[in-house]
Amino acid sequence: MTPLREMRYRVIARDGGCVAPLLDPEAGPCYDQWGAPVPATSWPELEIDHVRWRPGMQKHKYAADHVAMCPGHHRGTGPNAGAQWATGHRPQLRAYLEQVCTPRGRVDACERCQAEVVWHRGQWLDTDTWEPHAHAR
Ligand SMILES: [Zn+2]
Ligand SMILES: [Zn+2]
Numbered sequence: 249m250t251p252l253r254e255m256r257y258r259v260i261a262r263d264g265g266c267v268a269p270l271l272d273p274e275a276g277p278c279y280d281q282w283g284a285p286v287p288a289t290s291w292p293e294l295e296i297d298h299v300r301w302r303p304g305m306q307k308h309k310y311a312a313d314h315v316a317m318c319p320g321h322h323r324g325t326g327p328n329a330g331a332q333w334a335t336g337h338r339p340q341l342r343a344y345l346e347q348v349c350t351p352r353g354r355v356d357a358c359e360r361c362q363a364e365v366v367w368h369r370g371q372w373l374d375t376d377t378w379e380p381h382a383h384a385r
Contacts, residue, residue, distance in 0.1 A: 258311040259296050262348065265289035268321035268333050271340045275333055278318035283326020286318060295322050297334050299341045312349045312378035315341055349378045358383050
């Protein structure tokens with residue numbers, strides 16, 4: 249898997265589906281790229297929306313900066329007719345990322361590089377980027 253595909257997979261696995269209906273009861277149904285209705289949890293349809301920017305950083309790098317979203321809420325396909333839910337809800341999306349990527353598990357320092365890491369679903373992640381930590385512990 250390319251790094252981008254791997255990152256996309258991690259974002260979708262974390263969010264479990266389009267985040268729009270999750271964050272906004274008024275978001276309406278999800279649509280695929282042709283405007284046909286799809287379940288919010290339809291993995292093949294999901295795109296990743298880039299929410300957080302890091303200065304000087306490659307654009308699509310960290311799962312912690314992206315959310316999963318259907319084309320309808322992401323790009324305004326079908327009955328949404330160009331109305332992009334994603335564009336109108338940046339503060340909610342940033343707050344969501346803050347919440348899901350805040351360590352609630354065991355936080356520790358890496359023995360090799362002293363980076364702050366968190367134990368999450370069976371692996372050590374960097375608390376800043378929410379990516380798997382480079383040094384296996
Ligand atoms: Zn959606
Ligand atoms: Zn380390």
